[in-house]
Amino acid sequence: MKPSRRVVLSAVAASLALAMTGCAGGGSSDVAGGTTSAGAGGVTLNLYAYAVPKVGFDQIIPAFNATEAGSGVQFQQSYGASGDQSRKVEAGAEADVVNFSVTPDITRLVKAGLVAEDWASGEHKGIPFGSVVTIVVRKGNPKGIKDWDDLLKPGVEVVTPNPFSSGSAKWNLLAPYATYSKGGTNQQAGLDYIDKLVTDHIKVQPKSGREASETFLQGTGDVLLSYENEALFLEGQGEDVEHVTPPSTFKIENPVAVLKGSENLAKAQAFVDYLYTPEAQKLWAEAGFRPVDATVAAEFADKFPEPTKLWTIDDVGGWPAVDESLFAKDTGTIAVIYDKATA
Amino acid sequence: MTAVVGQGAAGSPAAPARTPQPRSRAGWAGRVNGLTLGVVTLWLSLIVLLPLAALTVASFGDGWSGFWAAVTAPVALAALWTTVLVSAVVAVVNVVVGTLIAWVLVRDEFPGKRFVDALIDLPFALPTIVASIVLLSLYGPNSPIGVELNATRWGLMVALAFVTLPFVVRSVQPVLIEVDRDVEQAAASLGAGNWTTFRRVVLPTLAPAIISGGGLAFARAIGEYGSVVLIGGNIPRETQVASQYIQQQIEIDRPVNAAAVSVALLVISFVTLLVLRWIAARGQEREERAA
Numbered sequence: 001m002k003p004s005r006r007v008v009l010s011a012v013a014a015s016l017a018l019a020m021t022g023c024a025g026g027g028s029s030d031v032a033g034g035t036t037s038a039g040a041g042g043v044t045l046n047l048y049a050y051a052v053p054k055v056g057f058d059q060i061i062p063a064f065n066a067t068e069a070g071s072g073v074q075f076q077q078s079y080g081a082s083g084d085q086s087r088k089v090e091a092g093a094e095a096d097v098v099n100f101s102v103t104p105d106i107t108r109l110v111k112a113g114l115v116a117e118d119w120a121s122g123e124h125k126g127i128p129f130g131s132v133v134t135i136v137v138r139k140g141n142p143k144g145i146k147d148w149d150d151l152l153k154p155g156v157e158v159v160t161p162n163p164f165s166s167g168s169a170k171w172n173l174l175a176p177y178a179t180y181s182k183g184g185t186n187q188q189a190g191l192d193y194i195d196k197l198v199t200d201h202i203k204v205q206p207k208s209g210r211e212a213s214e215t216f217l218q219g220t221g222d223v224l225l226s227y228e229n230e231a232l233f234l235e236g237q238g239e240d241v242e243h244v245t246p247p248s249t250f251k252i253e254n255p256v257a258v259l260k261g262s263e264n265l266a267k268a269q270a271f272v273d274y275l276y277t278p279e280a281q282k283l284w285a286e287a288g289f290r291p292v293d294a295t296v297a298a299e300f301a302d303k304f305p306e307p308t309k310l311w312t313i314d315d316v317g318g319w320p321a322v323d324e325s326l327f328a329k330d331t332g333t334i335a336v337i338y339d340k341a342t343a
Numbered sequence: 344m345t346a347v348v349g350q351g352a353a354g355s356p357a358a359p360a361r362t363p364q365p366r367s368r369a370g371w372a373g374r375v376n377g378l379t380l381g382v383v384t385l386w387l388s389l390i391v392l393l394p395l396a397a398l399t400v401a402s403f404g405d406g407w408s409g410f411w412a413a414v415t416a417p418v419a420l421a422a423l424w425t426t427v428l429v430s431a432v433v434a435v436v437n438v439v440v441g442t443l444i445a446w447v448l449v450r451d452e453f454p455g456k457r458f459v460d461a462l463i464d465l466p467f468a469l470p471t472i473v474a475s476i477v478l479l480s481l482y483g484p485n486s487p488i489g490v491e492l493n494a495t496r497w498g499l500m501v502a503l504a505f506v507t508l509p510f511v512v513r514s515v516q517p518v519l520i521e522v523d524r525d526v527e528q529a530a531a532s533l534g535a536g537n538w539t540t541f542r543r544v545v546l547p548t549l550a551p552a553i554i555s556g557g558g559l560a561f562a563r564a565i566g567e568y569g570s571v572v573l574i575g576g577n578i579p580r581e582t583q584v585a586s587q588y589i590q591q592q593i594e595i596d597r598p599v600n601a602a603a604v605s606v607a608l609l610v611i612s613f614v615t616l617l618v619l620r621w622i623a624a625r626g627q628e629r630e631e632r633a634a
């Protein structure tokens with residue numbers, strides 16, 4: 001018995017030592033990271049956002065750090081497919097501020113008790129910026145795409161992300177749905193269009209708006225459905241693409257909320273409040289997002305032309321109803337069409 | 344007691360024939376054996392068996408019908424089929440080319456041989472996502488050599504061939520070094536041609552190593568994710584491989600589908616390795632009987 005006990009003990013001791021050095025290593029590097037970067041405040045905010053606003057936050061965060069409230073605040077940023085990000089936070093990922101593509105992804109966190117019920121009670125209803133759904137084509141528009149009808153031409157391949165993970169995908173499908181159903185009054189006409197589009201013209205299912213852009217840039221498809229801000233970003237990067245905003249399209253509203261269990265609730269709220277200031281609104285506008293502040297919006301009117309008809313989520317019944325009737329897994333009409341075409 | 348169990352389970356064929364040792368020494372050795380066996384069992388359970396069991400349980404979260412529906416969904420089947428087909432082709436290519444490379448590295452002398460030898464392991468040492476970027480910059484859109492394999496099954500094959508290259512080479516090489524060349528000379532002196540010598544003398548010796556290398560390459564290719572993620576295109580029914588399908592199912596909140604396809608993949612890998620082991624063992628038995 002003796003030798004084996006000795007072996008066991010030494011093994012335990014060795015593993016304990018390993019564990020301790022592991023902890024010590026992690027701990028010391030944490031401290032080092034904290035002291036070098038946190039400065040006076042020493043506050044770190046975890047931001048969970050959908051995939052495309054990174055270009056905006058890249059401008060916003062340094063500007064926030066330059067303000068009194070934001071001085072010394074560090075950010076841990078995570079970007080990904082809106083629905084996927086929302087489920088991660090629901091499952092326990094530590095977040096202080098969330099920014100999703102669609103409101104239902106915040107509603108999920110409200111239901112889970114992570115976000116206050118009244119998160120959308122402010123002047124702008126929790127929406128600091130938005131965009132419109134647009135059609136991105138290859139440079140020179142070789143397929144002559146101008147409107148939703150053109151996407152159903154034979155041989156046109158459309159890239160749009162998977163609505164079960166991506167918020168962008170929901171907006172992209174809502175735009176033609178609202179157009180053809182005349183704001184939901186003729187549902188069947190809207191669903192017929194979606195059915196043709198999804199069944200005959202969509203081959204790939206990228207997980208997020210950002211991944212859809214990458215797929216498109218790597219040569220897949222003739223058309224990319226996306227946010228106007230993403231289209232402007234791609235053009236700004238010098239990619240060989242251009243965008244055509246159809247006369248009738250959809251207003252995208254991207255919500256931001258604070259988690260009520262945040263350890264740094266005050267700082268998180270200060271950051272979210274900052275997003276609505278004229279200064280931040282200008283930065284969003286410069287990054288290609290449509291600002292919600294009326295004065296700033298007027299200033300950038302040239303950059304963001306008003307479509308002939310801009311449908312909103314309220315026109316088609318509001319998010320709770322739309323999400324339930326169109327996008328609910330296994331029962332929503334668009335969800336069923338998408339599943340049938342892609343299963 | 345522990346000693347007997349330990350040696351029996353370890354499968355040492357010599358154990359029962361061994362003459363009984365003085366009790367004290369046997370006891371000491373036995374206890375250590377028992378301990379090592381315990382550690383091995385515990386480790387395997389914690390690292391391999393427990394997660395696999397958890398996965399299997401998760402895959403039956405919606406019952407047997409849910410599992411079956413998830414595995415037989417057309418896109419899931421297409422992904423599994425693409426994976427198996429491409430992996431099998433890659434494994435066969437590896438068996439031929441890998442054996443050839445091993446042969447050249449062992450039997451031929453040429454300048455830069457050591458460099459080539461080191462090069463073989465590079466795809467293995469490289470993070471697979473780097474392999475994907477490397478291949479995308481060569482075969483992607485605006486390919487500098489005018490070959491676009493992006494989002495095709497050829498692209499998948501190139502990526503998988505790249506990351507599985509070392510398996511056959513590295514399993515055949517040591518065996519080939521050990522091969523007794525006198526036997527080949529004897530065969531030649533008895534009038535056997537080069538091809539006959541290779542087929543009847545060399546190949547049977549190498550076969551177990553080739554088969555196990557090919558099996559490992561196949562198993563690796565089946566589970567590969569990183570190297571195909573950029574070049575593969577992830578097109579359902581065309582180039583989407585099982586690992587990408589699994590990832591997608593997780594992202595769209597269908598963990599049961601993901602687990603079910605994972606289990607299917609696991610079964611395929613396991614059965615493949617088992618069958619190849621059986622073939623290799625049978626080949627070796629035949630060899631021993633012949634000798």
